[in-house]
Amino acid sequence: MNEIGRANPSASVLLIEDEAPIRKFLRAALEGQGYAIVETATGQDGITQAATRVPDLVLLDLGLPDVDGFEILRRIREWSALPVIVLTARGQDGDKVRALDAGADDYVTKPFSMPELLARMRVALRHRARAGDDDPVIEVGRLRIDLAGRRVTLGDDEIQLTPIEFRLLGALARHAGRVLTRDALLREVWGPAAVGQHHYLRVYMAQLRRKIETDSARPEFLLTELGVGYRLRDG
């Protein structure tokens, strides 16, 4: 979010959004960043375009008039793992969680700023490029997480984590920069039986923050997306 790096010029984006003014400014802003844009106003056409053009990333408005956004997400996920970022309206936390659980990579809430969207897009494209070869070391500022060596250091200090704390941090690190829903985290760390037990996360996130953050109420690394999940800050 700090700097707006130029994207790979070949990166193509499919924009599925029914509001013409939003398409207009997104096209202008994204083309300015070097992306190639294909836009469509309907969900039906969006599904076709996604299959025929095979873009590098999809920006999907959840509130389309013709096809339900979740349906589009489901149809795309039937054949492809291409990154999808959903555009949602304010206050619809339930929709965000549903979209993420249905396979969306991330979301931005309207109104969003361009740096915010570009940061999400970069993270999503990077994860796509990296898919399959799990990077064993993730670095975020002074925080270094060695997944293979099971070591976490903050600057020069080694941080001692319990197994649960490490699994939690590891899950967030593997998706660095992306939001993980609470249930996805619970499933990954505690197993499927723990889904819904959101307070586990609150207790362990608090412990983790106490060990990693300078001020755990104003976290530098472990961000809370209230009503949705958690995100390890990227870069």
Added chain:
Amino acid sequence: MSPADDRSAPRVHEAVPVIPAPAPAGRPPFSPATEMRPWKAYGGSVLIVAACTAIAAFMQRHFDPPNLTMIYLLGVVVAAIAFGRGPAVLTAVLSVAVFDFLFVPPRFNFGVSDTQYLVTFGVMLVVAIVIGTLTAWLREQHEWALYREQRAAELHRQARDLQLQAETERTRSALLSSVSHDLRTPLAVITGAASSLRDGASTLSEPTRQELADTIAEEALRLNRLIGNLLDMTRLEAGALAPRKEWESLEEVVGAALERLEPALQKRPVVLKLARDLPLVPLDAVLFEQAVRNLVENANKYSAAGQPIEILAAIQGDELRFEVADRGPGIRPGEEQRLFEKFYRGANASGQPGVGLGLSICEAIARAHGGTVTAANRPGGGAVFAIWLPLEGTPARGQVPDEELTRAAP
């Protein structure tokens, strides 16, 4: 203090309360009894006399005729109560006639053998008329009192309705003028800045262009906040935002609020005093974060640059006490509760943008959680706003599985 700033004095015409013409004063409306058709009332008198006669006929074996007059007097009283004065007099006259005809020797004719009975008749008639008149008068008084009471209640209700209506109308006009002003100001700025950028692209210096762009972004966010507040208030009032409580970490909720307020707070110091042993508390994190954000935004708005904001959370008895304190101008005495009213702007609010919804939303959120809000001045200057939430149920900490138990998970 007007609910809106003077600059946005309501332009919408207030509804002029129209008081419905009161019912003509003086006589009460005809009571149900006198409203009865006259022939029915007089017919009733005849029936009463007939009934009295039946009773008297039954009693005459054991009582002297003068005693039987008492039965007829009773009939007169009943007629006076039930039908009013006229029928009472008719009852009296009929009673005398029937009594004379049936019970006074010689029986079955109107002749009177003993002249004493003439006195009895005279007294009976006078007593009947007096009792009838008095009873009828009492009844009228009673009806009149009832009528006045009803009318007073009706007038009171109408006055209250009108007052409510006027208040709603005032609130609505204040809202309209205030909201349209607050919507237009950022729109005017955005329109102006955007058109400058469009038309003067080649002549504007780079710093000026940057400044215009920043202004557009800031004002757009302000618009977004205002619309958000209006929506939240509407939804809270409609009961559409019922809290979904979970065991939440206050540190996390406050952290999220501060993260979102980062651009607005800029360099302002924020001192966090969250009790170290604070347990998880039952609340709707999304709603409570909104309340926290509104309190911090409020403190930020009324504090001079560089003045710190303090955020405190602690358990006090069986309540959570959450406070946001500032070093701003404080609260004018008497405004402590009014500040939480919708569209109410404090005496110290003039010159600050806003419609007076932020604190009302806090109050609505606290109330939805079963809690309350308070406002007070701080020793040393500034205001402190507090949310008090009831703590119920067992803290979830004990329910979180230990490390040992979860090691088996995949």
